Amino acid sequence: MIRVENLTKYYDDVCAVDQISFNVQRGEILGLLGPNGAGKTTTLRMLTGFLQPTGGQIQIGNFSIKDGLLEIKKILGYLPESAPLYHDMLVFDYLQFVADLRGIGAPRRLSRIRELGDLCGINEVMHQPIGELSRGYRQRVGLAHAMMNDPEVLVLDEPTSGLDPNQIAEIREIIRRIGKAKTVVFSTHILSEAEATCDRVAIIHRGKIAADSRTAHLKEALGGRSQIHLMLEQADPATVQRELAAVPGVTRVEVLEPTDGTIRLVLTCDASRDPRADLYRRIRQTDWTLLEFHQETFSLEDIFRELTKES
Amino acid sequence: MRQALCIGRKELNAYFASPIAYIVIAIFLLVTGWFFFSTFFLFNQASLRNFFGLLPTIFAFVVPAVTMRLLAEEFNIGSYETLLTLPVGFTDVIIGKFAAGVAFVAAMLIPTLAYPVTVALLGALDWGPVIGGYLGAVFLGAAFSAVGLFASALTRNQIVAFIIGLAVCFSLTLVDQMVFFMPQAFVGVLSYLAADVHFQNVAKGIIDTRDIVYFLSVCFIGLYGAFLVLKARN
Numbered sequence: 001m002i003r004v005e006n007l008t009k010y011y012d013d014v015c016a017v018d019q020i021s022f023n024v025q026r027g028e029i030l031g032l033l034g035p036n037g038a039g040k041t042t043t044l045r046m047l048t049g050f051l052q053p054t055g056g057q058i059q060i061g062n063f064s065i066k067d068g069l070l071e072i073k074k075i076l077g078y079l080p081e082s083a084p085l086y087h088d089m090l091v092f093d094y095l096q097f098v099a100d101l102r103g104i105g106a107p108r109r110l111s112r113i114r115e116l117g118d119l120c121g122i123n124e125v126m127h128q129p130i131g132e133l134s135r136g137y138r139q140r141v142g143l144a145h146a147m148m149n150d151p152e153v154l155v156l157d158e159p160t161s162g163l164d165p166n167q168i169a170e171i172r173e174i175i176r177r178i179g180k181a182k183t184v185v186f187s188t189h190i191l192s193e194a195e196a197t198c199d200r201v202a203i204i205h206r207g208k209i210a211a212d213s214r215t216a217h218l219k220e221a222l223g224g225r226s227q228i229h230l231m232l233e234q235a236d237p238a239t240v241q242r243e244l245a246a247v248p249g250v251t252r253v254e255v256l257e258p259t260d261g262t263i264r265l266v267l268t269c270d271a272s273r274d275p276r277a278d279l280y281r282r283i284r285q286t287d288w289t290l291l292e293f294h295q296e297t298f299s300l301e302d303i304f305r306e307l308t309k310e311s
Numbered sequence: 312m313r314q315a316l317c318i319g320r321k322e323l324n325a326y327f328a329s330p331i332a333y334i335v336i337a338i339f340l341l342v343t344g345w346f347f348f349s350t351f352f353l354f355n356q357a358s359l360r361n362f363f364g365l366l367p368t369i370f371a372f373v374v375p376a377v378t379m380r381l382l383a384e385e386f387n388i389g390s391y392e393t394l395l396t397l398p399v400g401f402t403d404v405i406i407g408k409f410a411a412g413v414a415f416v417a418a419m420l421i422p423t424l425a426y427p428v429t430v431a432l433l434g435a436l437d438w439g440p441v442i443g444g445y446l447g448a449v450f451l452g453a454a455f456s457a458v459g460l461f462a463s464a465l466t467r468n469q470i471v472a473f474i475i476g477l478a479v480c481f482s483l484t485l486v487d488q489m490v491f492f493m494p495q496a497f498v499g500v501l502s503y504l505a506a507d508v509h510f511q512n513v514a515k516g517i518i519d520t521r522d523i524v525y526f527l528s529v530c531f532i533g534l535y536g537a538f539l540v541l542k543a544r545n
Contacts, residue, residue: 048396052545073398080396084389088329089321100317101397145393 001026001153001183002047007056009042009207016042018207019056024200026152029179031198031215032187035308039207040187041081044157047185048078060153074102077151081158083142087131091122091141094130095148102149116144119174136167143174154178156186160193172197191304203307210307228267228276231292232283237263240288247282249275262291314399318407319414322381326415331380336419339373343423357434359427363444363514367484367507370416370448370455375476377415378459379469381408382537386467401541405534409453409460416452420445439516447513450526451506455480457533464540480506483529 002024009017017039024030032040045051047058049069058065060072086094095116099109117123120140125133130141139159146154159175160168175184175197188194194201195215202212228250232240237255240263245253249269256264269275276295283290326332346369347362354361385391394404427441455476462476463469487505490498502508506529509522 045392050392050396050545070398070400073396076396078393078396080389080392082389084391084393086325086390087388088325093324097317097321098397101314101399103313103398142393 001028001061002185003057003059004047005057007043007046007058008054009039009046009051010054016207017046017053020204020207020209021056022202022209022212024183024185026183027179027181028200029175029184029186029198031194031201032185032204033189033191033194033201033304034187034204035189038204038308040204041157043204044078044155044185044187045080048076048155049073050078074149075152076155077146077149077153078155079139079142079146079157079159082161083138083145085130085138085142085145087129089130090127091130091133092126094141095144098145098148104148112148116147119147120144121170135162136164139163139167139171143171147178151182153183153185156184158187158189160188160190168193203304205308211303226269227296228269228279229292229294229296230265230267230279230290231262232265233262233289233291235263235286235288240265243282243286244279247275247278249273249278312403312406314403315407315410318394318399318404319410322408322411323414326377326411331377332415332418335373335377336422339369339419340422342369344426347426351430357430357436359430359436359441359444360514362423362426363440363448364511366444366448366514367451367510368481370451371480371484372477373419374412374416374452374455375459375462375473375480377419378412378456379463379473379476381412381460382463382541383467383469383472387469395545401538404541405460405537409456409530409534412456412460413449413453416456417449420448420452437516440514443516443518444514446518447510447522450513450523451510454483454506454526454529454533457530457537458483459533461533461536461540464537483507 002022004023005021007017007020008015020039020043022030032043034040042051046053046065047060049065049072053065061075062068063071065072089097092113095113096109099112104112114123117126120143122137122140122144125137125141130138133141139162143156143159146156154175156175160171163171172193175186178184179197179199186197198215200213201215203210230244237258241253241255244250244265244267250267251270252268254266254268256266258264267275267279280293343362343365346365347359350361382391385394427436427438430436431438458479459472459476462479463472465475466472483504483506485505485507487502487508490501493501503525506525509525512519512522
């Protein structure tokens with residue numbers, strides 16, 4: 001549905017997006033992840049035709065952005081970051097204006113606005129000026145604006161930023177529902193969000209794609225690897241380190257600062273075998289007191305941090 | 312074209328939904344009314360000459376105030392991005408907003424129709440120049456709206472847009488009175504550029520293609536300039 005090839009954007013001589021390529025299939029939800037200033041918004045703005053790329057190709061459906069921009073705009077819905085809408089217009093008037101521009105005729109218009117009102121939960125603010133709405137409502141009006149034409153491709157720039165947890169859950173639910181039949185691309189810097197909502201994640205860092213794969217695959221790539229956190233009492237750090245490093249499956253033992261006779265350890269384990277049973281047996285043979293024992297698998301968060309680390 | 316119409320209608324509604332429209336119209340009527348009637352009875356002539364004589368100067372202040380928000384506000388609150396990703400082109404945006412500006416100026420002139428009616432009751436009014444004057448006023452308003460729209464495209468700050476628009480419109484109005492500073496070679500060109508001269512020609516009731524072409528050229532240059540600025544922005 002969306003094909004992006006070698007997309008590049010320079011602002012004067014600052015490179016914001018550097019030779020990005022990716023594809024999105026119909027019915028897929030792609031999350032663009034990245035730290036602030038990574039080039040997410042710029043990429044989305046080029047995708048929607050608001051900015052002209054310095055180089056590269058964008059194809060959406062059967063149209064290229066160079067000569068079919070108007071056709072693309074007709075099948076695309078876009079919600080810019082922080083939903084910049086006309087402050088002094090009433091919600092209803094605004095949606096009517098959008099319907100008008102979208103060429104939705106008078107008989108269909110009212111029912112469409114009502115549908116969107118139900119879908120986005122904005123019926124109770126229909127007759128309020130947009131400028132007086134809370135952040136969450138304004139975002140939902142923006143979503144209604146983006147979905148006015150029942151778009152084939154929905155592009156959302158940080159749709160959940162500044163919302164409360166309930167609203168975030170609602171917006172995610174809407175995105176997932178739309179994503180079943182349509183193509184959705186959205187950007188976020190919240191990892192759990194990408195994890196919860198997207199089929200696929202592309203991590204953008206300094207204008208380049210640092211990783212692009214299915215959410216599940218991405219976790220597997222670094223997954224399997226895990227860390228075990230231990231807290232022991234009445235033990236000698238050097239002995240503990242030597243003893244535990246000998247357990248098969250443990251690749252690294254790190255002793256954190258000892259406090260009041262207790263020592264904390266972080267054990268890095270590889271994916272080949274689970275050392276937990278062996279570790280427990282080993283500790284039982286000693287007279288150390290085990291205070292804490294828990295395992296953490298690498299989350300998307302760790303992957304993200306690893307990929308976007310400043311070198 | 313349908314898109315331009317939608318945008319124009321929306322902009323015109325926006326004017327009348329906010330207090331700007333009423334404030335601008337009130338100030339315009341106050342200023343024109345005061346300057347016109349304070350000397351009207353001294354001249355003892357049943358004509359609107361004085362009213363139309365002042366109009367270009369007053370328009371040079373009022374029209375940029377009307378048009379300053381058209382694009383600058385969109386840039387400032389970011390709604391330009393939502394607008395431009397709807398299925399509209401630059402031309403639709405510019406034509407729509409320009410049309411709204413002109414319609415507003417025309418709406419502002421409607422209450423002043425009370426002046427010729429009052430004057431006609433007091434004496435024998437020659438309607439020819441009045442019709443010419445109003446026609447010229449709409450042309451002048453359109454030309455200044457185009458300039459104001461161009462100024463509004465340059466910046467996201469409405470005050471800056473107003474000042475740029477004011478400077479250009481004011482210069483266009485007064486340029487014929489400054490020609491004596493200029494070398495002889497420029498006098499012809501500069502006096503052709505003077506909006507005031509062309510407007511007064513039309514306001515005399517003489518509708519000359521030269522004057523009409525002048526106003527249309529200013530419109531075209533202003534709008535095309537705005538088009539180029541928007542294009543350069545992305």
